[in-house]
Amino acid sequence: xxxxxxxxxxxxxxxxxxxxxxxxxxxxxxxxxxxxxxxxxxxxxxxxxxxxxxxxxxxxxxxxxxxxxxxxxxxxxxxxxxxxxxxxxxxxxxxxxxxxxxxxxxxxxxxxxxxxxxxxxxxxxxxxxxxxxxxxxxxxxxxxxxxxxxxxxxxxxxxxxxxxxxxxxxxxxxxxxxxxxxxxxxxxxxxxxxxxxxxxxxxxxxxxxxxxxxxxxxxxxxxxxxxxxxx
Amino acid sequence: xxxxxxxxxxxxxxxxxxxxxxxxxxxxxxxxxxxxxxxxxxxxxxxxxxxxxxxxxxxxxxxxxxxxxxxxxxxxxxxxxxxxxxxxxxxxxxxxxxxxxxxxxxxxxxxxxxxxxxxxxxxxxxxxxxxxxxxxxxxxxxxxxxxxxxxxxxxxxxxxxxxxxxxxxxxxxxxxxxxxxxxxxxxxxxxxxxxxxxxxxxxxxxxxxxxxxxxxxxxxxxxxxxxxxxxxxxxxxxxxxxxxxxxxxxxxxxxxxxxxxxxxxxxxxxxxxxxxxxxxxxxxxxxxxxxxxxxxxxxxxxxxxxxxxxxxxxxxxxxxxxxxxxxxxxxxxxxxxxxxxxxxxxxxxxxxxxxxxxxxxxxxxxxxxxxxxxxxxxxxxxxxxxxxxxxxxxxxxxxxxxxxxxxxxxxxxxxxxxxxxxxxxxxxxxxxxxxxxxxxxxxxxxxxxxxxxxxxxx
Numbered sequence: 001x002x003x004x005x006x007x008x009x010x011x012x013x014x015x016x017x018x019x020x021x022x023x024x025x026x027x028x029x030x031x032x033x034x035x036x037x038x039x040x041x042x043x044x045x046x047x048x049x050x051x052x053x054x055x056x057x058x059x060x061x062x063x064x065x066x067x068x069x070x071x072x073x074x075x076x077x078x079x080x081x082x083x084x085x086x087x088x089x090x091x092x093x094x095x096x097x098x099x100x101x102x103x104x105x106x107x108x109x110x111x112x113x114x115x116x117x118x119x120x121x122x123x124x125x126x127x128x129x130x131x132x133x134x135x136x137x138x139x140x141x142x143x144x145x146x147x148x149x150x151x152x153x154x155x156x157x158x159x160x161x162x163x164x165x166x167x168x169x170x171x172x173x174x175x176x177x178x179x180x181x182x183x184x185x186x187x188x189x190x191x192x193x194x195x196x197x198x199x200x201x202x203x204x205x206x207x208x209x210x211x212x213x214x215x216x217x218x219x220x221x222x223x224x225x226x227x228x229x230x231x
Numbered sequence: 232x233x234x235x236x237x238x239x240x241x242x243x244x245x246x247x248x249x250x251x252x253x254x255x256x257x258x259x260x261x262x263x264x265x266x267x268x269x270x271x272x273x274x275x276x277x278x279x280x281x282x283x284x285x286x287x288x289x290x291x292x293x294x295x296x297x298x299x300x301x302x303x304x305x306x307x308x309x310x311x312x313x314x315x316x317x318x319x320x321x322x323x324x325x326x327x328x329x330x331x332x333x334x335x336x337x338x339x340x341x342x343x344x345x346x347x348x349x350x351x352x353x354x355x356x357x358x359x360x361x362x363x364x365x366x367x368x369x370x371x372x373x374x375x376x377x378x379x380x381x382x383x384x385x386x387x388x389x390x391x392x393x394x395x396x397x398x399x400x401x402x403x404x405x406x407x408x409x410x411x412x413x414x415x416x417x418x419x420x421x422x423x424x425x426x427x428x429x430x431x432x433x434x435x436x437x438x439x440x441x442x443x444x445x446x447x448x449x450x451x452x453x454x455x456x457x458x459x460x461x462x463x464x465x466x467x468x469x470x471x472x473x474x475x476x477x478x479x480x481x482x483x484x485x486x487x488x489x490x491x492x493x494x495x496x497x498x499x500x501x502x503x504x505x506x507x508x509x510x511x512x513x514x515x516x517x518x519x520x521x522x523x524x525x526x527x528x529x530x531x532x533x534x535x536x537x538x539x540x541x542x543x544x545x546x547x548x549x550x551x552x553x554x555x556x557x558x559x560x561x562x563x564x565x566x567x568x569x570x571x572x573x574x575x576x577x578x579x580x581x582x583x584x585x586x587x588x589x590x591x592x593x594x595x596x597x598x599x600x601x602x603x604x605x606x607x608x609x610x611x612x613x614x615x616x617x618x619x620x621x622x623x624x625x626x627x628x629x630x631x632x633x634x635x636x637x638x639x640x641x642x643x644x645x646x647x648x649x650x651x652x653x654x655x656x657x658x659x660x661x662x663x664x665x666x667x668x669x670x671x672x673x674x675x676x677x678x679x680x681x682x683x684x685x686x687x688x689x
């Protein structure tokens with residue numbers, strides 16, 4: 001689905017592609033920094049201590065989430081400056097791309113990168129021989145990973161919209177809501193392999209975020225009805 | 232000139248490859264070496280070709296997409312408008328460069344992942360005589376540094392030679408060189424590549440069919456690159472030969488040497504294009520003075536310009552340059568219509584990529600596009616291919632390097648729009664790529680692996 005989103009909405013406009021790639025880049029940098037922190041923490045600690053390792057991992061995940069959001073903010077700042085530049089350059093005085101479109105594309109960029117990093121090694125291994133869950137792990141590993149990745153990509157997209165909107169209108173509570181949601185989703189994955197604990201809340205949160213983003217972007221129930229009935 | 236140099240390089244390449252294939256590290260025959268070395272130098276020089284084309288034509292200032300207006304109109308465009316047009320269409324140009332670079336990288340990565348031939352070590356090229364199979368780390372590092380020094384000096388010599396040839400107007404020589412190298416690249420490398428791909432997938436093919444396919448491919452390629460042809464076909468051929476060249480490099484450069492070479496080449500590129508005495512810069516300036524287009528053979532252009540009613544000297548220059556076709560090595564020129572950005576040609580070795588024909592004074596159908604040297608393509612693909620081949624984190628590292636290179640390209644194009652002169656395309660992208668490769672491989676991979684094994688998501 002994320003690929004479909006990309007093809008239909010982003011591939012047409014070159015500016016959006018650039019913003020997408022830049023978004024992916026920012027996510028990557030945040031990942032780099034967070035893994036650096038984690039790596040240092042792991043090296044500095046005792047490798048044989050299991051609970052400590054798990055604790056460090058949790059700490060790493062949380063830290064990474066916070067860093068991702070921080071980078072999303074930085075990216076927002078950069079895009080604001082870019083929009084001013086674009087407005088100055090364009091002929092008719094208005095920007096060729098609105099901040100909401102940018103928010104959307106940035107969200108997709110983040111989402112794609114995070115999804116790619118989560119899934120791609122899995123996919124590569126899935127092409128090879130083997131049986132899933134042979135060692136007593138869940139047999140639904142691939143399936144749940146796929147769903148989780150998809151939900152995460154969508155969530156990043158929606159968070160992008162919400163986050164930028166919050167920054168635009170100086171509504172700090174929106175921003176904190178996004179951060180809290182992200183933390184919640186990551187935290188819920190700690191319940192894996194008890195999949196019910198992680199997938200269900202994530203999907204609920206995604207639905208919430210979707211509705212919220214839709215409303216923020218100016219949609220309403222009427223628009224939806226009109227669209228569905230093809231009027 | 233650069234193309235010229237490339238020809239010699241390409242000639243040498245087959246020799247090197249053959250000798251290296253036959254015996255792992257036996258030194259090549261000295262007499263054989265002498266010949267190619269000279270030509271290589273020439274090629275290296277050729278590589279350094281800078282794209283002065285745009286600077287040369289005074290009309291090519293505006294960056295518009297369509298330049299239907301005649302020259303006078305263009306000339307009358309004010310500086311500001313030109314700038315606006317430049318930046319306005321900037322995104323489109325960036326994408327026009329993204330697509331071929333991405334395609335080239337995809338081809339290289341796909342081949343690396345599937346065809347085992349390119350990851351087996353069957354010897355080394357003569358440009359990197361020191362082996363890396365030494366037991367100690369220090370020795371290995373020393374060997375790789377020495378390899379790099381040799382390679383870079385070869386490239387420098389070749390580029391200087393090319394510039395000299397260009398200065399003294401030895402066009403025939405250059406063209407002949409380019410033709411030879413492109414011939415070799417199109418036929419020999421394609422044959423090897425096709426053979427390996429067929430072997431991997433266990434498809435049998437008889438010799439007559441193979442001959443027919445390769446002959447068609449090569450002949451069309453020669454025509455397309457050196458003469459006229461549909462733009463997309465030309466671009467496709469350039470991408471293919473860049474990918475082939477990159478694959479050759481990936482196979483034959485030992486690991487640490489490859490990384491050090493990538494770093495050194497980007498530094499060299501920076502110096503050669505920006506320093507006042509740099510060979511590439513001299514090439515661009517000379518071409519500008521003479522109002523001639525830079526060698527077409529080494530540059531990838533995102534848009535074709537048809538020469539219509541070119542002035543005589545231009546056509547004369549264009550003819551021969553159309554024949555010279557140097558692969559990769561020279562080609563790195565990052566060029567935005569109004570500005571000259573020259574990127575340094577990368578390798579002397581790689582056959583020169585052909586540069587699409589760009590006419591600067593073009594009148595009717597000009598579409599200005601950005602030009603990027605083929606050497607840049609090759610080195611980007613080498614970086615991503617090496618990441619795919621040797622990284623233990625597999626796809627994550629490859630993906631990270633890919634994004635890093637694209638971002639570097641974006642930034643370079645941005646700088647191009649700001650500075651409006653020839654800029655080296657390699658340094659920023661390669662730096663980003665290297666940084667991301669090493670950091671992803673060592674830092675991110677353990678993190679992601681642990682996360683994935685617990686199925687945690689960040």
